[in-house]
Amino acid sequence: MEHERSLVFDLETGLGSEHLSLSFDLLGEERPVQVRLSSSNEVSSWIVDTSGERTSPDSARYRVGPLTMGEGIPFSPGVYEITIINEDGIIQREQIELLTSMMEKIPEEIPHYDEESGTLTAIPVPSQLNRYDETGRFLSTLSLDEDSYTMREEDFSLAIITDNITYLVQR
Numbered sequence: 001m002e003h004e005r006s007l008v009f010d011l012e013t014g015l016g017s018e019h020l021s022l023s024f025d026l027l028g029e030e031r032p033v034q035v036r037l038s039s040s041n042e043v044s045s046w047i048v049d050t051s052g053e054r055t056s057p058d059s060a061r062y063r064v065g066p067l068t069m070g071e072g073i074p075f076s077p078g079v080y081e082i083t084i085i086n087e088d089g090i091i092q093r094e095q096i097e098l099l100t101s102m103m104e105k106i107p108e109e110i111p112h113y114d115e116e117s118g119t120l121t122a123i124p125v126p127s128q129l130n131r132y133d134e135t136g137r138f139l140s141t142l143s144l145d146e147d148s149y150t151m152r153e154e155d156f157s158l159a160i161i162t163d164n165i166t167y168l169v170q171r
Contacts, residue, residue, distance in 0.1 A: 001082060001094040004164075005075075006066070007102040011113050011169045015072050018102045021065035022082065026052060026091070030060040034085045037067065040078035044069065074101030102164070111160060113169045118151035120158070120169065127162040131155050 001024045009016040022035070030052045038045040046067050052060025062084075069075055075098050084092040111123045123129075125147050131139040134156040142149075144160075151158065157170040 001096065003096050005098070005102050007106065007165045009106065009110065009165060009167050010071075011111060011167055013071075016103060016106060017068045017071045018074050019066035019068050020075060020098075021063065021067070022096075023061060023063045024084070024092075024094070025055065025059050025061050026084070027059045030054050031086060033062065033091070035062070035064050036081075036083040036085070037064075038081045038083075039076055040080065041076055044076070072103075074103040077101070106165070111167050111169075115171075118155075118171070119148060120151070120160070121148045123147045123149060123160055124162040127160050130159040130161065132157045132159075 001022065004021045006019045006021075007016050008019055022037070026033070032049055032051045035048045035050060036045065048064050048067075050062050050064055052062045055061045077098055077100055079095050079097050082094040082096065083090055084094075107124070109122050112121050113119075114121070123144055125145060127144045129142040129144050129149060131142065131152075133139055133154055136157075139154060151171065155171070157168065160167040160169075
């Protein structure tokens with residue numbers, strides 16, 4: 001069982017949300033399973049249906065997430081129980097421990113977007129910039145080695161990705 005945590009920060013609203021993604025391999029499976037994730041304080045839980053992608057003749061890779069508590073609400077530290085269920089019943093139980101909140105890792109200086117000029121400044125370097133048009137269609141990915149970027153005419157929204165933090169901006 002692998003897990004990854006990231007932080008998504010909306011530059012327009014100034015709010016961030018912590019995301020948790022899970023991935024695991026199952027032998028002899030490719031059919032849909034249900035994944036239940038429960039916090040140790042039993043206050044929060046998720047139930048997700050997912051299907052595996054065959055990775056070899058006898059196993060499949062499953063992915064769940066991103067899961068979130070919502071804007072501005074971090075995952076509580078503690079042990080989270082994961083139960084994987086197929087139509088025959090429980091096939092696997094796992095645990096992951098989340099020590100601290102990603103929300104505590106928001107840098108003091110975050111990118112700034114000037115709406116009038118369409119310029120982003122104070123971008124962490126190096127970063128990856130994903131560009132999208134007004135329909136949400138992906139345009140391209142740029143590697144940024146400078147701490148500023150001026151939106152192009154076709155840019156409607158951008159995602160700046162660096163060190164497990166994604167900053168979002170939209171015209």
